[in-house]
Amino acid sequence: MSDRYSHVLEQVAEACAAAARPASDIHLIAVSKTHPVALIDELAALGQIDFGENRIAELADKQAAVTAPDLRWHLIGQLQTNKVKQLTSDVIVHSLDRLSLAQKLQQRFSEQAASGTKLRCLLQVNCSAEASKSGVALADFEKLTDDIAAFNALEIVGLMTIAENSTEESVVRQAFATLRGLSETTAARKVFPGYLGWLSMGMSGDFTLAIAEGATHVRIGTAIFGGRPSTAGHGL
Numbered sequence: 564m565s566d567r568y569s570h571v572l573e574q575v576a577e578a579c580a581a582a583a584r585p586a587s588d589i590h591l592i593a594v595s596k597t598h599p600v601a602l603i604d605e606l607a608a609l610g611q612i613d614f615g616e617n618r619i620a621e622l623a624d625k626q627a628a629v630t631a632p633d634l635r636w637h638l639i640g641q642l643q644t645n646k647v648k649q650l651t652s653d654v655i656v657h658s659l660d661r662l663s664l665a666q667k668l669q670q671r672f673s674e675q676a677a678s679g680t681k682l683r684c685l686l687q688v689n690c691s692a693e694a695s696k697s698g699v700a701l702a703d704f705e706k707l708t709d710d711i712a713a714f715n716a717l718e719i720v721g722l723m724t725i726a727e728n729s730t731e732e733s734v735v736r737q738a739f740a741t742l743r744g745l746s747e748t749t750a751a752r753k754v755f756p757g758y759l760g761w762l763s764m765g766m767s768g769d770f771t772l773a774i775a776e777g778a779t780h781v782r783i784g785t786a787i788f789g790g791r792p793s794t795a796g797h798g799l
């Protein structure tokens with residue numbers, strides 16, 4: 564795994580150099596879903612801090628089991644409203660994609676918000692309009708931002724997308740460029756006071772393109788850990 568990890572770090576650095584961006588712009592999220600805690604600890608020992616999971620129960624179990632201190636956890640998979648109670652405010656949620664979920668999150672964290680702790684979230688957008696994919700539709704995006712702007716327990720810091728699994732570079736790049744454009748508009752509209760313009764985009768197969776299009780957070784599983792069992796890791 565350490566060879567694969569070094570290779571990914573090199574590729575991230577090369578993509579940054581090619582895009583004339585500082586490497587410090589990019590947060591690499593190691594997507595550890597289905598992989599054992601021992602591998603997370605091993606990667607943490609190599610300096611990796613950010614880890615991503617797509618199920619909240621698995622995330623919470625692993626968070627409790629790791630020995631490495633001070634890791635940062637990202638929930639990147641769909642979150643069902645009945646699972647919101649399992650979530651804690653130190654987790655960064657990349658998959659906020661609907662008002663009903665935002666309402667549940669607001670309820671869950673409103674008390675903590677009163678004492679200054681907010682839940683950091685990214686809005687997941689379905690940029691490629693694939694029916695199978697979660698994320699708010701482009702046509703509904705602005706309305707969603709307006710609807711949740713007043714939710715004081717949530718700090719919306721950026722946007723997330725999953726590009727179409729296409730061999731055509733231009734198709735993939737277009738999805739990333741669309742997300743960047745939406746983020747610029749969102750920043751300019753000043754709907755979210757704590758907005759940071761984070762762009763969570765790029766996976767093992769397309770992270771160099773995502774970096775070229777402005778990604779700040781890339782979510783990489785397979786290229787670091789190797790393959791997952793074929794039945795696991797769905798939930799996109």
Ligand SMILES: *Cc1c(COP(=O)(O)O)cnc(C)c1O
Pocket residue numbers: 594596617639640725765766767768782783784785786796797798799
């Ligand atoms: C599994 C997953 C990833 C990582 O995918 P790889 O192709 O293994 O790098 C990234 N983002 C989301 C939302 C995922 O569910």
